[in-house]
Amino acid sequence: MRLSQLFFTTLRDDPADAEMPSHRLLVRAGYVRQLGAGIYSLLPLGFRVAKRVEQVIREEMDGIGCQELEMPVVHPADLWRESGRYDSIGPEMARFKDRAGRDMVLAMTHEEVVADLLRDIVRSYRQLPLMVYHFQTKFRDEPRSRGGLIRVREFVMKDSYSCDLDTAGLDVSYEKHYEAYSRIFERLGLRAIAVASDVGMMGGSAAHEFMVLNPAGEDELVLCEACGFSANRQVAKARVSEPPAEESLPLEEVATPGAATIADLAAFLEISPERTAKAIFLVDGTGRLVTAVVRGDMDVNETKLANTVKATVFRPAQPEEIRAAGMWPGYASPIGAHDTLVVVDELVARSSNLVAGANREGFHLRNVNAGRDYTPDVVADIVAAREGDGCPSCGAPVSIRNGIEVGNIFKLGTKYTQALGATYLGEDGNRHPIVMGSYGIGVGRAVACIVEAHHDVKGIAWPEQVAPYAAHLVSIGGAREPKVQAVARRLHDAAAAAGREVLWDDRDESPGVKLTDAELLGMPRIVTISPRSLAAGGVEVTVRATGDRSIEPVEAVEAWLTRS
RNA sequence: CGGGGCGUGGCGCAGCUUGGUAGCGCGCAUCGUUCGGGACGAUGAGGUCGGAGGUUCAAAUCCUCUCGCCCCGACCA
Known part of the structure; x- marks a missing residue:
């Protein structure tokens, strides 16, 4: 290809709106161009890279017996109503009507279509197991795109779906993907680490995310150098030294004027924040007030909390809502609270004689003990792991790093096949739902991550396997x-x-x-x-x-x- | 959705406070010189100042509304 003929241009200056190296360089070198927020064109050079990345993925998918096909971008809304996601997914799914007035959606993912194909085609257990994949454009109307190609609204994703007779089969398909993904990222020149992750709204029993460490990454990873443990901070357990066993002392009210934060309180009483309990107030999607109680030196992990109380979304509670439940913001504790779900962290439940709010402005209580002074509705691990906390696997101090998710694998189970009636007739003569897994890799994001990992002050330095x-x-x-x-x-x-x-x-x-x-x-x-x-x-x-x-x-x- | 910032030629920016002929660098075109690290000279093209409305004799500049983009947060297979 002669450069004099190539449809591209290089820019001498960095584009004003690009911050990440991958964004700056891909634009400056003429690989991509932005059309709108989170919407990019791939110029011939960028397109060639994407195709080469796809080819690596394709070879590894074919290698584990995954069959390539192509499913549509535009779906009838009814399909998504069958799975229930038409209503459960928010405005990030683009919806429109066709000329006949039918509700349509732009696909964010393809579990429904796969399940629809399965119920059409699969009748007997003899037809399973089965794995399919495609490269297809997804549109997700993210509330906020950012970082060039790292987080966009329209993007091509390789998504594959495994279809098995049972969970044992799913485990095999999942493992095959895990291995294939490791090979793919290796071949792409990406040092991706697999971390245990939240299953989120996808449902299912297990999930891993393949993460590339990057300071601008949006996910926080908990990593242990000693034993190799890794997990998304959303799900990571933290091991903290056990609180001292003490005799429960009598409750004692103490005036703490102006000490409405843990830092002020600890300073005022000249105690460590570890000796305090703080209450955080959130309202879930159903309007229920959740009072989360964690030790003063720790933070609530909202994902853990949401999973614990089966909530999908939280918003911070308003002061009036907190007072209506019998608590006083700044001086709050579950003591005497009503009309709220009290979720107490395990560590607080095992601690004795903490300082907590008196639910009266300017006052706290010493020697508060969960179970004696108030009754938790739920006791669970709801705190966020911190840098230096003990590794849940080996106990060594963990570190927390930012990462970019370049791929994920999910054990879906039968959520979609049951909803859509995708079943097979088993050897036993009974009808069973097909057990699914789903597995994604964002092509454009992978390209951007490769640039993040392979560049210097002069520009990009492509690994040979993906160079245009x-x-x-x-x-x-x-x-x-x-x-x-x-x-x-x-x-x-x-x-x-x-x-x-x-x-x-x-x-x-x-x-x-x-x-x-x-x-x-x-x-x-x-x-x-x-x-x-x-x-x-x-x-x-x-x-x-x-x-x-x-x-x-x-x-x-x-x-x-x-x-x- | 909350907070902040920015929209002026293809790119990067100045001009706006204090209204009065739209400017700079790069790029682009033509000619000549140059040729291993973003060359030089000459000539030239190219801008509804994001959009609409308003104030004014006069608006890139002041006011109102609106659209778009970026960053932080919330959110997020």
Whole structure:
């Protein structure tokens, strides 16, 4: 491909709205262009990268016996009504009516379609197990897109679905995906770590997310260097030293004027925050007030809390709502509370003689003991793991890092097949729901993560497996140097003839421009052809990632470019 | 949805406070010189100042509304 013909342009300046390296470089080097918030075009270079990423994924999916197909982007709303998600999913799903007035949706995912296909096609246990996948555009109207290609609203995802007779079969399919994903990210040049994750609104029994560490990542991971434990902070258990066993002391009210925060309270009473209990008030989707009680030095993990009380969404409670339940914001505790669900963290339940609110402005109570002074409705692990807490597996201190989710695998179970009636007739003569798993990888996000991991101040440095072209020929001297032109054309044409197209910067630009652009674009090898290199015996080959350069005979480079 | 910021030629920006002929750098076009690290000279093209309404003799500039984009938060297979 001649650069003079390529539909692209490089930018000398960083685009004003790009912050992450991947965003800046992909725009600046002419790989992508933004159309709207979270909506991007892939230019020819970007498209080639995406195709190569897809090919890696395709090979690994095919390798585990997953069959490629294609399912629609536009779905009748009725299909989503059958699974119940038409109503349970919020405004992030785009809805519209067709000309006949039928409700339609833009697909966010394809569990329903798979289940619909299964109920059409699968009759007997002999037809299972089965795995299918496709690459398809998804539209999710995220409340906030950000970070260039990292978080977008429209994107291509590889999603696959396993369909098994039972959960034992699901375990096998899940494991196959786990292994395939590990190989995929390895091949893509991504150091992805699998972390246990929340199953969220997808339902199901187990899930892993494949995460790439990145300071700008939106997920928080709890990692243990000692034993390799890893989990999403949303679900990670924290091991904290056991509270001292003490005799319960009598309740004692103490004036704490102005001490409405844990920090103020601890300072005022000259005690450690560990000796206090704090109450957090949330209202769930049904309007129920949830009072969560954790130790003063810890924070509530809303995901854990939501799973504990079977809530889907929370909002912070208003002060009036808290007072209506018999508690006083700033000086609150569940003592004497009513009309609220009291959820107490395990650690608080096991602690003795904590300081907690008196539900009276300016007063706290010493020696509060759960069970004696108030009755928890639920006792559960609801706190967020902290940096330095004990690893739940080995006890060593954990660290907390940000990560970007590049893939996920879910054990779905029978949620969708039951709702849609996708069943098979078993060996036992009975009808059973098919057991599903679902597995996703965002292609564009993977591309962005590869750039995050493979770039320097000069530009991108693609791993060979995903580079849009294996080599970038830079001819120096232009039309004045027929020998240079001839060698460049020979290499370019030979590679093209061998089906291994290379990029050739044949533009009439100064050497500085061409070399700078070559480094920005990031092909694995930059081949410089100039009077100087020819005089030295060939062409100069620079390894983009390392900067290593050497003069190679033209024949050797030609052989390398054309080998299959 | 809450908070903050920004919309001026393809890109990056100044001009706005204090209304009065729209500017700079890069890029682009033509010609000439140059040619291994973002060259130089000359000439030139290109802008409804996001949009609508208002104030005014006069609006990029002041006022109102509106659209879009970015960042933080909330949210999120």
